[in-house]
Amino acid sequence: MQKSKFNFQKLSQKLLKVLPQKSKEVIARRYGISTGRNETLQEIGESFGITRERVRQIENWGFKILKGSFEFKKLEPVFQSLEEYLNFFGGLKREDVLFYNLAPESQHSALNLVLKLSSGFERVPEGSKFFTFWSVGKNPQNAAIRVVDFLVESFKKCGSPMEEGGLQKIYQKEIPGVLKKKISKDAFFSYLEISKEIKKGAFGKIGLFFWPEINPKGVRDEAYLSLKKESKPLHFSGLTTLINKDFHQKNKPAQVQTVHNELIKDLRFVLIGRGVYALKEWGYEPGVVKDVIVKVLKENKKPLTKEQIVDKVLKCRAVKKNTVLFNLQDKNYFKKMTDGKYQIA
16 A cells, blocks of 8 residues: 655654653653654653653643644645544554554654544553454444454354355345444454454464464464365375475474474374375375274175275275285185175174
8 A cells, every 4th residue: 555645754844843841852852753662651760860651641641732732733745644544444453554554654653643643543462362452433343342352253153264255255245234334344354454363374364363264373284274274185295395395494304304394293184105295184095004994894784896996995095906906805804705705704
């Protein structure tokens, strides 16, 4: 999105010129106008040799002076522009996204001060469920909470992440009923953006933040997601390469032996060939080939031809046909009938 046409750094510097020196310094340091770092009341108080409460009084007095100044009145077009921007997104926007969209990083502290000066904007600090955001009054906040709560419950019922298209269906069919009115798609996704409970995963799907598919915890979950995305069995060395491509481009790469060890310990993975792993949910069976043949015969509850057995085993194990036929010759496990079919011995 295009940055704001306003230079918030210059605006804030002009504003601060109307203040007495001490008020000017306190507010500049509190909002990081010069350094980009917001200083605490304690830090400023210690440098002046005054109490935190006295610093707060100086800050509040400075704001009163600013709001009564001619320079403040000149900010009306700025406030109007910011309000229009927020209203485009349903009346609120997550703070870091708001700052990034409207101004270069060097002006973020100044933008924060400008927003703070207007009584029309409210900053809602970060909590357990939401990131810090700015809103135009209480109504957008209430709407966002209802939308997010509804989506969290929807994800819990669904039990799995969904593509963005699935969310758009909810937006079109369900949200008008939740809010008793229609909202724009931009507003819907802006409400979603402030939630800590809902997150977009590495491969674009959206779901609850604690789901492994969305927020993988360690190599096991990363291996599961990478293999699921690939949709076919892989050797553990090739899977390691894929994991590093998907999850470790900016940090320490996963090691081949570490990945192999995690695959062995996790029941979601099945060894189906020499170092080749598949997901159990794909229908692959753990165990040696003999065990798989036994399971096939038990499930069918009747003797099968060797061709039928080979076909069923190869669907769940990456082995050669001759390996299956060789295992069928074990008379301790299998018995060949007079019609050429096999059953469990």
